[in-house]
Amino acid sequence: MRHAIRIAEMNDVDAIARLLHSFNEEFGEPSPPADILADRFKDLLQADTFVVLGGNGPDGLAVVRLRRSIWTSGLESYLAELYVVPNRRGQGLGRALMHAVLNEALARGATTMEIGVDAPDYAARRLYESLGFTNHVDGAIGPVMYVYEREL
């Protein structure tokens, strides 16, 4: 199945905010109001962030952050969010978003991409692994890598 996939532009911030708000609602996470999120993305899209939108709704999105690498002259990228609305799942839209994400990150100068994933997110983990991501050091042969975090 072909999916309409495009890089978000400044006039897409309301669609981005709506999808992210639905994302939080679905998973019972507290969420800023959609208008606050839209304003924030007006800034982020002009700074270190790009968003890929998929489907005609749009029905899904991926949010990527970029920053300079310490170890190379290029950029490193981080997949901050990936979301597809419930009634569009299982149709390859997440995979189509990820292909676009990888191409766009590369085109913008990134040489690596990282993702934080909760252990029980098997569908996401299978998708990322099928795209060449690994949670093992040294390209799949080493031990696993954890995310540690705390509030400040």
Added chain:
Amino acid sequence: MRHAIRIAEMNDVDAIARLLHSFNEEFGEPSPPADILADRFKDLLQADTFVVLGGNGPDGLAVVRLRRSIWTSGLESYLAELYVVPNRRGQGLGRALMHAVLNEALARGATTMEIGVDAPDYAARRLYESLGFTNHVDGAIGPVMYVYEREL
């Protein structure tokens, strides 16, 4: 034991580069030459990065990246590197660096900190856990969180 701890300034880039170069050498990782790293930190320290130095050598450092949060009006922080030279380990220098890191990140507006840690880095994991970090979702009661990565 008290440790000399301070936030790196622009004229510390050579010390930063030397420590990071030793770090890579010790762990058999490829490393850019020290002069390239020093130049890179001239840029990073003016952009999204701060470094904490510890000991008189200095003998250790912590490198922290900051960026705007998607979900709050504050910043999120990421501990990119933590290193203490071999002959100064076991004296609390890593812990002193981490206390300074947490204070400085908070002072700069960060509301969260993340760290990627390889599973067998038990000393580091114990240190982070003793400082309130967790690799479990929802503050230690949920499943673990993995880092996935790939080259682009």
